[in-house]
Amino acid sequence: MRRAEPDVAVGYAEALLTRNDEDVGAHLLRARGLRDMGREGEARAAAMSAWRLADTPEARHASALVMAQALASAGQRTRAQWWLRRAVHHAPDEAARRRAIRDFRYVRARNPWSTELRFSVAPRSNVNGGSARSTIRIYDLPFDFRLRGSAQALSGTEIAAGVSTGYRLRGSARRKTEAILRADYRTYRLTDDAQDKAPTVEGSDFALGSLAVTLAETWRSRTDGAPRRVAATLGQVWYGGAPYTSFLRLSGRRHWALGSRRTAHVSVMAEAQRGRDGRADSGKLRVGAGTARQLASGHRLRLHVAATASRSRAAARDYDRLEAGARLDLAEPVLGAVLDFGLRVEGESYAGRFFGMTGREDRTVTLDATADLAELEQYGFMPSVTIRAERTQSTLGLYDTEKLGLELGWRSAF
Template sequence: MIGLRRLLALAALAAALAPRPSQAEGTALTPEALRELAATAIAEGRSGAALTLTQALLARDPDDGGALILHARALRDSGNFAPAAQAARRAWRLSETDAARHMASLAMAQALASSGQRTRAQWWLRRAAHHAPTPAMRQRAVQDFRYVQARNRWATALSVSVGPRSNINNGSAHETTRLYDLPYDFRLSGEAQALSGTELSLGVSTRYRLSESRQHKTDLLFRAHQRIYRLTDEARAQAPGVEGSDFAFGSLSATLAHEARDAGASGPHGFAATLGQTWYGGEPYMLFAQLSANRHWAISPRTGAHASVTLEGQAGQGGTADSRKLRLASGVTRAIGGGHRLHLGVIGTASRSEDAAR
């Protein structure tokens, strides 16, 4: 991930961070000169020479942060990934500035990525970006993160949100209603009216790449989501006996997705199959299965088109009706400059419910 120029810059920073002796004795090399020699040896692929130089530096001062970073790189280049991570971690613990933390984080990320631990490497690259002493170094750490992320079989995302909701039960905004045009107003119960509260939404999704080549990728995805509610004092007074947990909603699903690009094709095509379960109010609500397929075409360098078809079946539980749905979609997207895009699309949906069919 770190090229020759960056390595030499790292060596310069390491030399600046390390303690300097007050005076060189005779013709002996100073620690600064040893660090520069070690960095040059690493850049030239001579990890053995670099190890000898960094070991000499660490024998002189075990807390030499710059030497530890170079030592970690030399160990990594020689295939000693676990000791490289140990050296980088020690450099991190000794670091006192953002520049030192940035370099130690990069060294740790390199050791972990080289040993196949790409998820942990991404964590350390986030640290490197956070502590980068210059915008350019931060940008490079972000590029390294994306490079590792693209090659990581595992990818996980977490989401958390908290916010007020004025109608968590999808109730009426009015206190009364009329039925069949009768000239009478019927008063709605408190729980039939809109109830306000606070929503806590939690989500996690993880992807494992089963296979990948230049022409295709196949992923297995798992998603879990939960929304829980707490009623306001006003809502509890309006609907005694009703709890926020009565409206909690959860879902769990697994998806197998495949995307490919045929030789000579202007765009990719793919399909996905999903199986999932939902819960409402703590009780099983619905089983669902979904099949989808899509195709993309490049009409010009700035214009693309796409089409998709989705078939979904839902098996109701606890009195919920079964249903089926077919969705067709197509569209055209054009880049119009300034990072903006213009999209024109058409969507058609046909659905059938067992209750409606009776």
């Protein structure tokens, strides 16, 4: 094999297999030789034989690597990525693991297809965005109005799933054009307490689904290599199982590298929404900016600000919003968990009429903490736990809300 004589190596391997057809090393050698000879189908069969016979981490790691090489040579890069995840999982030591991750990234960068799966389960204190109050006072009347159960905060469990798959239409080291299909769906299961509060309501009444197609162009600056992106997205949203809105979104984002430890970005997004089932149309414009910096301690700090203007005949979608946020990623794991923390503050101003009253001001504060449990990684995926708390105070008591949720999910480690 070192002298680039794979046909001779395959002959030796087949002789060894005639003597003992359970010789894992001979199957591996044969698979490597067949792959180098361009006989990828036979190489995959030989690698699979080695995989089935492998009974040590070293043998499983080597078998998975050879299978990935054969698949990548045949242009089946998505399947090759899965086998490289197996190689990472069975790596006998850290050096072998790092090499397998490096190979995974190499294959992924050359794969025209990219797919991301999302799944999470999250107990939430307010699945319907209901009021934190059970009574409200309006019109300055000297008595309270009691809110019906479905208008109050209902607790339950959110079950969410999604998939994004993209295909690179054209690309180079600096520029690529891709088409992306994204589908998301989340539904809820109400707690017994929420069901008692609103007996005619089901969790699926608040289910939200979306389907969107995006055409995006990404390129990197010749001076600092920072990415830039423009995209157009066409999509449809369903709420409670019924069509809610369709939308067209145009967006752009530009990054700058400000030295070795700091980056900055600006973004802009314009969206036109068409309401379904008699709902009003709306238009939205959002501009934002942010910066990220690697601190001397190794922690990473990210800051952002954004402004949004939404216009519609529907009072609830006619508003101006200002927001600011910060996120801190810790440099080192704590008790085996990779931690990051976030804070976001938002202010919304509505000019429309609500219950006969003109104008409304909302203030929202959101805190969250995420722990990625790297020590529980399986096949390059690790469990992720997020705790999120959100509180909104409004000049109209009906819109005072409090939300607390615990989200459990999985994400890729590389």
